[in-house]
Amino acid sequence: MFDWLIVGAGFAGSVLAERIASQRQESVLLIDRRSHVGGNAYDCYDEAGILVHLYGPHIFHTNSAAIAGYLSQFTAWRPYEHRVLARVDGKLLPIPINLDTINRLYELDLTSEELEVFFAARRETVEQITTAEDVVVSTVGRELYEKFFQGYTRKQWGRDPSQLSKSVTARVPTRLNRDDRYFGDKFQNMPAGGYTRMFRRMLDNPRIHIMLQADYRAIRDRIPHRRLIYTGAVDEFFDFRFGPLPYRSLSFQHVTLERERTQPVAVINYPQDEDYTRVTEYKHLTGQVHPCTSLSYEYPSDTGDPYYPVPCPENEALYKRYEMLAAQLRHVWFVGRLATYRYYNMDQVIGQALATFERIQRTVSAGAQATDRAEAAE
Template structure:
């Protein structure tokens, strides 16, 4: 019996849209569905007061892969935005990532050697051997002053746990520079698509059948009967009806404000690193595209505990969850007609370029010799 579609793609985010675009380009008939009322997943932008508001948090595209950079540039032109967030600790402003500007403001040092000596002194005084948690790992990297002012409060708000209860690996890749470079990313290519990320998704899904406000699990039998193969980008534990238990996440709550002023904070991203401020950062969206609108839109970002029905953002990759995910992964590998992809289906935090790269790898694997 011929099916109506070659592929049913569940989730209209970057992974699903990339796969759908590539499959359609190869002559396949694809249906993309999404629970939400819009495409784009978490990169979706909502236009408010002429400003492209990143509805699900700041998304800054960056990659060192020319292949991936060229790939996304076929869908949109990118501006020259450079991510240079700042930290606000009780009204004191510091540059991120930690660099000579940070060290000079904090300690008055002016040379890399002076900064290194200060960190070494604090690291020695802390008497930390092999770091066993995030707090010890952070102090061993940058000393106690930076940890107390710029890491501890932000991290504990982000994860909802004391830093001493968090694994060290979370912060092992913390960028520390002994120069005056405020560019947060080391990647060669960086920017924001002019006109927002919707332009990329819309072009990827041009000519593809799309159904929104469609819950796969409510229409599973009908949808599965229409397609030869499934690409699933949702939560892997939900797909298997939580057979081995629920995986844990951290979630976010966003509060948007339209302000009757041109420039609220002078930067796209400001992190609030004290423990008392309930939100972790404030995003002023117009700065992503160098906007000159008379008004501005800001978003306060509040980390919250995740529960069923909330949007899952950050997988909690501790031993318990990793063991549960492995059980689901083993089960997924045995499925003959399903491709699992994206951060929820692989229980892994991805940057945007990594999602696209993973989708293209899945495409290559799927269509090799076809």
């Protein structure tokens, strides 16, 4: 009999397993369908001996000292500020759009003050900003929207930005200066030994038992447990009672080249003609010294493992129906991107997991645990 069954060994499940085992001294069975812990943040050495992110680039950044401090128990850090270029009209240009982006695209020499005038002349008036398209055209105008955002978003989400929630593009700032960092967070670092090593340290507790290549449906009635934390797809948990929630998936083409570097930055976005959305060169992220380099080409699709909830009004309405079912269950917590149908960054998932643990601390008392034990013995 385990005190807790946790489904999914990504950030949400692993953080909660660590907290429950170390702070409550309770037993945890942590399961995952895959053959490894770490979820989509899993990294490993490829055949050439290069550390790669098997499921695409994961860049850690946060403004939360508490979240950074929590992870620092399990890893040292390598300073890294992420920079991205977009290939537009045959040029490699900084993204998010900044002063250099516009000057190099149009061969201008604008100042920051002149760039504001440039944008103001091109912005479209949108009475109510509700879609991803609205956000961009009301900020930088339609031409830049079409060059940098429309094609990329169509490939990434399988929908036009006019059909997606404003949250999709509201995440990407527009800058009047030359700041070419992709993120502006105070804490921007990569785990010095990689994500997988960090997860292994997090889960190194005798009270945590890990079962990989295990499906929840196959074991839920076979392994006794008192409480459940579920981080998988919420619609699957309820046997698709109201129909499937749409998710976007990704596939990757991983290649190794016999040269030290091939890209000027870790990630290059391709918003125009190519089938793939972006190409990542991992040595930029890890700082690894190696005579070869490994890259991944990223192809979004509707089929495969669910990666991203698709944010639009009809999907959010469908999720609300599942959310109502979830709220009726005792001793079950739904946590993470798939279980709560939200497009969270890594630090947001960690924050949600830590907040869930605090709720568990408040609501699951020692007395309630004793009651559960007595009921199980009857």
